[in-house]
Structure formats: C-alpha cells, structure tokens
Amino acid sequence: MNERTRISDNEKWQAVINCARNYDSLFFYGVKTTGIFCRPSCKSKTPIRGNVIFFNNAANAIASGFRPCKRCCPDKIIFKPELEIIKKAKDIFHTTYNKQVNLQYVSRQLGVSINHLIKLFKQHTDFTPIQYISKIRVDKAKELLKQGDISILEIAYATGYKSLSNFYKCFKDQTGYTPSEYKKSRGEL
Template sequence: MDNTQWKAIFSCDSRYDGKFFYALSSTGTFCKPSCSSRTPNPKNVRIFYNEEAARSSGFRPCQRCRPDHADWEGLKRELFVKTKKYILHHYDQKLTLKDIGDALEKNPYYIQRTFKEMMGISPLQFLHDVRIEKSKGLLKEGHLSTTQISFDVGFSSLSHFSKVFKEKTGMTPKRYREVN
C-alpha cells in the first residue's frame, strides 16, 4: 500500500473507487476506498486492483459499501426510501432507531447516518415532523382532545407532544387550534 492509497482510505475518498479495493485481514472483507466504516489498522490492509483478485484471495464484499455493486449511492438511497416509508407507516407507534433497524435488518447507526446524509435531518427529526403534520390536521378537525391527538400520533406524553409541537410550529397545540 502506498501513501496515496492510504490517504484515500483514511479520508474515504470516492475518487479512488474502482481504481483499487482494500481488504482487511482482521474481518475477511474488502471495501471501496470510500467505505464509511471505521478507519482500519494499516497492518491489516491489503490492496487489490479488482474485485476478482480480492475474492480469489478469500475476501468477501463489505456489507456497508457493497464494492460488488456499481451504484453505492443507489443502495444508500434505497435504504433511505425504505426508512422513510417505514416511518410514514408506523409514526403512530412507539418507534426507536433500533425498531427501524430490526425491521429493515440494518444497523441502526448506519440507518441514522444514511438518512441524515440523504435528507439533512435525523430519522427522529423526520418522525417528529410527520407526527406534528398529522396532529395539525387533527387539531383543525377539532373533535379530539389534545391529549388524545398526542397519543394518536405516537407521542407517549402530552408534555412531550406540546414541547415538540411548539418547537416545530412556534405555538402550543391549543393556540394552533384557536387560530386555525
């Protein structure tokens, strides 16, 4: 491994994707230089110039960067879309990052990073946005109590609902109902 390759691995430089792959003797996997996994120990790194050479040396593709797939961004986008759909379908339930990870069979922290990279906000912030938008509609209808609405949209307490609602809209749920 030369200094340029190490710098590419260390900085996750996507400009070197396809020019070489690095394999880790500690994990038995090979990655693209842009892989977002932890920075490896240089003692464990082997360089390969094509995927076949890495495979024939006994290394398997990394599950994170998928060096055996040409479109890494497509895989991240797919995970982002699945996460977004899952949140939209389950916003009214108690929902944690671990729950989403279990449902999608992915590492919760990878979901968090990917979602934030694609959308600019965390899955929790998106969940709160969805819940607040749903609650606005219910507040406008006017037939449910604020407490009932808070539970119907997935909040576990009225105080947390009120706090998040005020952060997102600049007014309390009661005030929002009065002006709409």
C-alpha cells in the same frame, strides 16, 4: 472482444465473494437454488459456487427465469443502496409514526446498524430519524387540530406521543405555537 468476455469465471467468482462494486455493470450472477440474480456487489450471503451461474446482462438472467434480488436491485440501471435504505426507512416511519420508535428494530429490518442508519438519514434528509418522526407526528397533529372535533389529548396519543407535555413541547418547537393556539386558529397561523 469486449471487456465482459475477458473476465474469467474464476475472476467473476472472486468478485462475488468480495462484493466487488467495480464489477457491477460487467456481469450478474444467478443462484440456481433460489432463482434470484444479483450484482457482484450484493451483500447477501455468499452462495455455494456450484449453485452460481453468470450472465452478461440482467435481461439474460430474467430470460433464464431468474428474479431480481430485492437487496441489490440488479434490474435497475442506476442503483444507490443508500437511497433505497432512506426510502424504506421513510416508508416505515410514515406507517408507524404513531407507535413507539424502536430504531434497533428498524435498522435490523433495513440490514444496517443503528449508527449507519442515523448517519445516512442525516446525510440525505438533514434530519435524524427521531427528528423526522417528530416532524411526521406534528404534521399529522396539525391536520387533526384543523378538524377541531378531537381533543388535544386524543390527538397527542393518536400521533404517538406518550405524554401531553412532550406533545406540547415538540409541537411548539416545530410550529412556534401551542397545540391550543393552533386549534383555535384552525391552522390559519
């Protein structure tokens, strides 16, 4: 008899209620009303007990017509939620770098607090989210400056800066050159 069959449904249910990570590879649970299956450690809202069915593995859940949860990714063998948060944050930053940064909005989208987002991001990238966005903006500005046909003011606004002085400061801090010097050299610096 293997370890999976020795876990009672009551014990499994307690693991679900407590979001117990130590049960993650031992079983999965599906929610009949949503058609989604999760790991025991999933931080999604606790379902009603009567709507829950337990599975020994992800393949059985999929075969029964359940979809994997997008939050805990039970279909992945190795799942590191911190890395998923960082990846999603980077995706958001790369698509919205030219807009005003609202970390509260981003953290809500990712289901974490602002402080947790900043801590995780710094831990995994060596940048704060604001530093990372600034790097994206300067990299994009460098591309546009190499083209030579767009004014520095237009580039500053196109890359999300609200003032030319802030653009100059961030650009020089990261590259060691002013945008004008970089533009004249066509990126040869």
